[in-house]
Amino acid sequence: MKLGLQLGYWGALAPGNSHVELAQEAEKLGYDSVWTAESWGNDAFTPLAWIGAHTSKIRLGTSVAQLSARTPTACAMAALALDHLSGGRMILGLGVSGPQVVEGWYGQPFSKPVSRTREYVDIIRQVMRREAPVTNDGEHYPLPYKGPNSWGMGKPLKPITHPLRKDLPIFLGAEGPKNVAQTAEIADGWLPLYYSPYRQEVYADQLKGAKEGFEISAMAMVNINDDLEQALYPVKAMLAFYIGGMGSKKRNFHKELMSRMGFEAEADRIQELFFEGKQEEAIQVVPNQFADEISLSGPKERIKERLEAWKDSPVTSLLVMGDTYLLREMAEMVL
Numbered sequence: 001m002k003l004g005l006q007l008g009y010w011g012a013l014a015p016g017n018s019h020v021e022l023a024q025e026a027e028k029l030g031y032d033s034v035w036t037a038e039s040w041g042n043d044a045f046t047p048l049a050w051i052g053a054h055t056s057k058i059r060l061g062t063s064v065a066q067l068s069a070r071t072p073t074a075c076a077m078a079a080l081a082l083d084h085l086s087g088g089r090m091i092l093g094l095g096v097s098g099p100q101v102v103e104g105w106y107g108q109p110f111s112k113p114v115s116r117t118r119e120y121v122d123i124i125r126q127v128m129r130r131e132a133p134v135t136n137d138g139e140h141y142p143l144p145y146k147g148p149n150s151w152g153m154g155k156p157l158k159p160i161t162h163p164l165r166k167d168l169p170i171f172l173g174a175e176g177p178k179n180v181a182q183t184a185e186i187a188d189g190w191l192p193l194y195y196s197p198y199r200q201e202v203y204a205d206q207l208k209g210a211k212e213g214f215e216i217s218a219m220a221m222v223n224i225n226d227d228l229e230q231a232l233y234p235v236k237a238m239l240a241f242y243i244g245g246m247g248s249k250k251r252n253f254h255k256e257l258m259s260r261m262g263f264e265a266e267a268d269r270i271q272e273l274f275f276e277g278k279q280e281e282a283i284q285v286v287p288n289q290f291a292d293e294i295s296l297s298g299p300k301e302r303i304k305e306r307l308e309a310w311k312d313s314p315v316t317s318l319l320v321m322g323d324t325y326l327l328r329e330m331a332e333m334v335l
Contacts, residue, residue, distance in 0.1 A: 001311050003334055004033035004217055005327065006063060006319040007051075010042040023051045025324050027058040029331040032317060033091065033217070035063035040105045043069065045078045052086040060086055063191050063217070063319070064095030064173040067116065068106040072123035072141050073134065076159070080127070083164045093191050094120065095173030098246065098253060114178050116140045121170055121186050128163045132156075171217065175253045177260075180206040189215035189316075193242075194257060196293040197313035202261055207314060217317040220310070221295040222326060224303065229288075231297035236286040243267055244274025244282050263290050304333050 005026040007019050023034045034051060038044040044062040052060050060082065065075060075092070083090035096102070096117060099110035119138040126134045133156030136143040144154030171189035174180045183190045184207050195218040196202070207214075221238065225231035242254040249271065258267040266287050273282035296303045296310075296318075310318060320330055 001307075001315070001334055002032040002317040003030075003330055004035060004061070004317045004319040005031055005058075006035045006219055006321045007037070007047070008035075008321060009037040009039045009044075010047075014042070019047060020051055020054045022324065022327065023055055023058060026327055027055050029327060030335045031058060031327070031331070033059040033061050033319075035061040035093065035217075035319060037063055038066055038069065039097075040101060045082060049082055049085065052082065052089065056087075058089070059091055060089045061091035061093050061171065061217075063093040063171070063219075065093060066097045066101070066106075067094060067120050068097065068102045068108045072120045072136075073127060073143075075120075076124045076127035079124070079168060080159060080161060080163045083168055084161070088164055091169050091171055091189070092124070093171040093173060093189075095191070096179075099251065100246075112140070114176075114182055117172065117179065118182060118186060121172075124170065127159050128168050129166050130158055130163060133158050169215075171215070175257045177206055181209065184208070184210040184214065188213070189217060191319075192216065192218050193254070194239075194261070194294045195219075195313075195315060196261060196290075197309040197315065198293050199261055200313055215316045216314050217319050218310075218315045219319045221297070222303070222320045222322060222330060223295065223297045224300055224326065224329060225297070226299045228292075228298040228302075232288055232291045232295070233283070235291040235295045235297060236283050236288075239286045239291060240270055240274065240279065240282040243270045243286075244279070249275065258290065261290070263287055266290070300329065300333075307333060 026034055036044045036048045044065045048060050079090055079092045096113040102108055102110040119136060119140045123136050123141060134143055135156045144156060169188040171191050172183040172187045173191040174183045180203060221235050223231040223234055243258055246254055255267045255271055266285055269285050270282045296306060
C-alpha cells in the first residue's frame with residue numbers, strides 16, 4: 001500500500017506556499033505521489049508544475065484534469081512538457097466532470113462521456129507514441145477538422161518535441177459501471193472518488209479486465225479523533241454536498257453511485273433535503289456506515305485496524321488530504 005497526497009482544487013483563496021510545503025513534507029515521508037485538481041477556479045497543471053519545481057522524487061498527478069477544459073492534443077502538450085520538466089514523474093489523471101460544469105462553464109455538450117473519453121485517451125496515446133501524425137475519425141475530436149467553418153487546410157501533425165515517455169501513465173476518474181469497465185480496458189490506473197474496501201463486489205466485474213500493473217489510487221478522508229461521531233462529521237458533510245448538490249435532480253453520478261453501493265433510499269432523501277435548502281438535515285441523513293466505510297475515521301488505533309481492509313483490497317494507493325501532522329501519522333501507520 002502506497003500513500004499519495006491529494007491537494008484538490010483551490011477554494012476562494014489561493015493556498016500560497018502551503019501546498020508546496022505539504023508536498024515537500026510528503027516527499028520526505030516517503031509518499032509516492034501528490035495530486036492537484038480543477039473545477040471552475042484554478043487549473044490542475046499550473047500548481048502541479050510549481051510543486052514539481054520544488055520537489056525531486058514524488059510523482060505528480062492530476063486528479064483530475066477535466067476533458068472539456070482543453071482539447072486532447074492541448075492536454076497531451078501539457079503532460080508532455082511537465083513529464084520532461086519533472087524527469088518523468090507525471091501521471092495524467094483525466095475525468096469528464098459533469099453536465100453542470102461542462103455545459104455551464106466550458107460551454108460544450110456533455111453527451112456520450114464514455115465514447116468521448118475513449119477518443120480523448122486514444123489521441124493522447126498517439127501523441128506520446130509519436131509513431132505517426134495524429135489523426136482521429138471519431139465524432140468528438142476529429143483530426144484534422146473538416147467540419148463547419150473549416151478552411152480545409154488542416155494536416156495531421158506529430159508533436160515537435162519528442163515525449164520523454166511513450167507510455168506516460170494515464171489514470172481515469174470514473175464512477176459509472178461502463179466508464180469503470182472502460183477505464184480498466186484503456187487506462188493505466190483508476191481514481192475512484194468513493195471506494196469501500198468492504199464492498200469490493202460493487203466494482204469486481206468492471207475491474208476484471210484490468211491489465212497487470214493497473215493502479216487504483218483511492219481517495220480516503222482521514223480524521224483522527226477519539227470521538228467517532230465528530231470524526232465522521234466532515235465525511236458526512238462532504239457526501240451530503242456531492243450527493244445533494246453536485247448534480248441535478250435528473251442526473252447526479254455521485255448519488256447514483258451511493259445507490260449502487262446499497263444506500264438508495266438515503267441518497268434520495270439527501271438530495272431532497274439539499275434541494276430544499278436543509279443542508280444540515282441532509283448531513284444527518286448520511287449513514288454513518290457509508291461515511292465510515294469510505295474513510296478512515298476515529299481513534300488512531302481504530303484507523304490502524306481498519307487499514308487492514310484497505311490493504312486486502314485491490315487499492316494500490318490511498319490518497320489523503322490533511323496537514324503535516326496527519327501526513328506524518330499516516331506515514332507511521334502505512335509506510
